[in-house]
Amino acid sequence: MTSKREFVPALGKAEFTNSYDKVIAVMTREKRWRPLVAKALALAPGEIVVDIGAGTGSQAVLLKSQTPGIRMIAIDPDPQVLAIARAKAKAANVAMEWHEGFGDEAHDHLGERFADAVVSSLVLHQCPMDVKSGILVSAFRMLKPGGRLVIADYGLQRTFLMRALFRQVQMADGFEYTQPNADGILSELIPAAGFAGLEERHVFPTHTGSISIYCARKPA
Numbered sequence: 001m002t003s004k005r006e007f008v009p010a011l012g013k014a015e016f017t018n019s020y021d022k023v024i025a026v027m028t029r030e031k032r033w034r035p036l037v038a039k040a041l042a043l044a045p046g047e048i049v050v051d052i053g054a055g056t057g058s059q060a061v062l063l064k065s066q067t068p069g070i071r072m073i074a075i076d077p078d079p080q081v082l083a084i085a086r087a088k089a090k091a092a093n094v095a096m097e098w099h100e101g102f103g104d105e106a107h108d109h110l111g112e113r114f115a116d117a118v119v120s121s122l123v124l125h126q127c128p129m130d131v132k133s134g135i136l137v138s139a140f141r142m143l144k145p146g147g148r149l150v151i152a153d154y155g156l157q158r159t160f161l162m163r164a165l166f167r168q169v170q171m172a173d174g175f176e177y178t179q180p181n182a183d184g185i186l187s188e189l190i191p192a193a194g195f196a197g198l199e200e201r202h203v204f205p206t207h208t209g210s211i212s213i214y215c216a217r218k219p220a
């Protein structure tokens with residue numbers, strides 16, 4: 001079910017969505033950081049894994065290809081990116097569940113199930129403050145006790161160069177939603193949603209600012 005809520009599309013405007021994969025490959029060097037996300041998740045066959053804001057499916061397809069025994073559930077509000085993602089999964093010969101929906105309502109898509117791990121990459125920086133929090137709370141609700149959270153996103157921009165490069169993202173996605181990330185808000189919001197053991201495991205410099213990989217757990 002799709003509501004009439006608004007969201008920022010993958011590259012800021014719907015007309016750019018078809019270029020998303022090419023832009024992300026070059027501007028974020030995703031071949032370097034996506035495997036770090038997979039490593040941080042440390043998935044095992046049989047686990048239920050949810051990708052919130054899965055977009056064109058690059059992270060979800062990588063995870064399912066690396067660990068075929070997982071049950072992968074990918075959620076995004078944008079039918080345009082989901083169409084690209086489905087085609088990508090088909091080409092990679094991997095099967096997963098695709099759901100059209102918002103991240104702060106993601107737990108509603110699991111029914112009676114609970115997740116072993118939740119991942120979200122490059123989503124929170126383009127969401128309003130209440131939605132950033134809502135997505136983290138939804139992730140917390142859907143996880144089993146002891147379940148893992150891995151967030152990869154533009155986090156605290158620590159240097160003049162990274163802040164300057166991050167301006168490109170801010171021009172595309174707007175300053176209101178992106179600036180709190182650049183100021184380091186994710187390190188506050190993740191524990192505020194109930195998560196324990198927060199660690200900023202990697203800070204990865206890119207041509208569009210630094211991407212941080214945050215790991216935390218729902219207390220057992």
Ligand SMILES: C[S@@+](CC[C@H](N)C(=O)[O-])C[C@H]1O[C@@H](n2cnc3c(N)ncnc32)[C@H](O)[C@@H]1O
Pocket residue numbers: 007008009010011024052053054055056057058059075076077078081101102103104120121122123126127131
């Ligand atoms: C920059 S793309 C990232 C896509 C993908 N996770 C990746 O790593 O390439 C951001 C995605 O977040 C989605 N999005 C925007 N607002 C959202 C929300 N409130 N809940 C869930 N996803 C959202 C967009 O539709 C878009 O696909």
